[in-house]
Amino acid sequence: MKFDPSMFIEKNRRECGDTYDAMRWLTRDQAVAAKGKREQILDSIFRTGDRAQWRFAQTKPHTGELSPGCRLCGEGAWSCLFVNNLCNASCFYCPSAQKHRSIPGTGNLEFNAPEAYADYVSAFDIKGVSFSGGEPTLSFDRVVRFLKTLRHRSGNSLYIWMYTNGILITEDKLKILRDEGLDEIRFDIGAVRYNLEKVRMAVGIIPRVTVEIPAVPEDVETLKRVVRDLDAMGVNFLNLHQLRCTGFNREKFIQRNYTFVHGPGVAVLETELAALEIMAYTLEHRISLPVNYCSFIYRHQFQGAGSRRRNALMVKKGYEDVTRTGYLRSMALLGTSEAIANMDQRLILAGCDPQLWQVSQNRDRLLFSSVLWEYLDFSGLSLAVRYVNTSLRQAISYRHPFQEIRLNPRQKVFIERQIQPGEVILTPAMIGPFFDRFIGETTMDAPMDKQDALAGAAEFEHFRPGLLAYV
Structure with a gap:
């Protein structure tokens, strides 16, 4: 039984409320054209050689290797700790307001002390942890305390990474994160208009450097230039997300005249085609940078399954x-x-x-x-x-x-x-x-x-x- 967007029309209508009728929903004719274009791009990707792969029930196409963190995410062995709810950027695609310095938490849980979170990670046999926000560097000391505690308790058995827009990143901070055992850093360069200064700074300090951004349709040509630079400077991975429509970003998406697709959550049509186009471009031009398309369907299924599985194993x-x-x-x-x-x-x-x-x-x-x-x-x-x-x-x-x-x-x-x-x-x-x-x-x-x-x-x-x- 495939995901049939028509199953979710009423659900999406309730979610969108009064703005539903102002949204540009995918029509049947557009669907036929989009499906043909997607199949054409995917055919190009998988014809270009053996670097292209499907993983996780064919919901995640990627070229080259996946980050260890991405593998752990798909396997359900990962926890994302939101160290605050505060951000110093203003990305139009952000799915939620980031205006309060909240208690660190994951899911429905809050952890005032790093030791308590380390207990949770151990009890639920979690193999990977990421620090997110808002913007985690706004609470840099907090990140360091949690990182130090996790590394002390788990040694090298835990894979740890951090998401950041890079605005507050300095060489000194990168060295502190490295010395405390951070395995990977992921930059949202869309938040800084694709400025690569902080990415370049991190290469050679943090063991793995990743760029993780939504695939913004208007920025495809810019991204084609950027991927060459990322590859040349030694960035390890490029992760491209599908834009997800929420109550917080919906009006901005409407203003950009995006086409919305019904589903378990409202997704943007053009962003999927943009991500696949970038992937095809890197293969066509022999750019070795691994590209991973993180679709909403992948996140909807596998991230939820991971947390369910951990809980189920504890009480079965x-x-x-x-x-x-x-x-x-x-x-x-x-x-x-x-x-x-x-x-x-x-x-x-x-x-x-x-x-x-x-x-x-x-x-x-x-x-x-x-x-x-x-x-x-x-x-x-x-x-x-x-x-x-x-x-x-x-x-x-x-x-x-x-x-x-x-x-x-x-x-x-x-x-x-x-x-x-x-x-x-x-x-x-x-x-x-x-x-x-x-x-x-x-x-x-x-x-x-x-x-x-x-x-x-x-x-x-x-x-x-x-x-x-x-x-």
């Missing part, structure tokens, strides 16, 4: 599994009490770990982990599958069951379990295909038709492959 029961997309999967054989008793005895005689299954109080269900699949006989039985989302909170909402996770003697967090609507009931004939598609060793992300009997499960099992459809 023995008979539950964690799906690729980070949901908890609970499977139960349904049958008579006699049939369930037979399956229970079968697992006992096979010497299976008793924590991996559980018989319901009414004796009409046997809940089991997928690792027990080979020991079960599904003949004449049905299979019920239920999915649970998890969310991490600073305080209990009391709307869902929760589990307390103590980070240290003074701080704890809570993981809530939210049962997703619509238990999937599989007939005996559907059990085999369910295993093949979602559990077996050859399972892979693939499009599914809405009418497919397993489409309801696919929503929680698979990533939807490909970039956003134009319709």
Whole structure:
């Protein structure tokens, strides 16, 4: 089942409110033309040699290597710490107001002390941390304290990077960051009209230097000149983001006459085509600088899945599994009490770990982990599958069951379990295909038709492959 923008029209209308009708939405004729142009550019990219690759369910095309931080992001092993909510630039594309020096935080959590954040990173087995803002250099001492604590606690096992517009960067600050163990620095040169002075300053001091910017459609020709300079000065990576429309930047996007595309969030059509054009340009002109297109669809799926997966692993029961997309999967054989008793005895005689299954109080269900699949006989039985989302909170909402996770003697967090609507009931004939598609060793992300009997499960099992459809 692919992302179909028409599914989100009403959702986007509510999000945009009174400005919806003033926005230039993608028409059907424009969609056909845009799809053709995108396919043409992608064909050019993947015809030019073996440097071009797809990753993460074909939502992230890139040339050359990805930054270690980008890999950790896609793998769900990354935490972004917003060290403040204050910025000294005025980028038209910024998705939120940055006017307050807030407490450092990530997701729904706040951390006054670096030690508490280091406890969180350790408890949730996080492998990569980034510092963002606002502009983190406005709280430079705070960044250094968190960096020093994380490096002391985790050694070299943690990959750490920082985002910055570079305005306040100096050589002395770069050397401090290097000496405290910063692995990578990422510059938004769009905030300084593509001035490369601070980027050039960082090369040779910080181990990896990246330029990470939205692909602004009006600046494509400028970027074609800039990529040559970045390559020549030894920049390691160029990351191009798709512009995302929010309540904060919407009016500015409307003024620029951008074309808006319906989806799980409102995206800008022209920015995707601009990013792919830059990627194709570097290949055509043999520019070795690796380019990564970070699409909104990639961020929507993989960043959310990463945090769900970390939470799920902390609270999963023995008979539950964690799906690729980070949901908890609970499977139960349904049958008579006699049939369930037979399956229970079968697992006992096979010497299976008793924590991996559980018989319901009414004796009409046997809940089991997928690792027990080979020991079960599904003949004449049905299979019920239920999915649970998890969310991490600073305080209990009391709307869902929760589990307390103590980070240290003074701080704890809570993981809530939210049962997703619509238990999937599989007939005996559907059990085999369910295993093949979602559990077996050859399972892979693939499009599914809405009418497919397993489409309801696919929503929680698979990533939807490909970039956003134009319709």
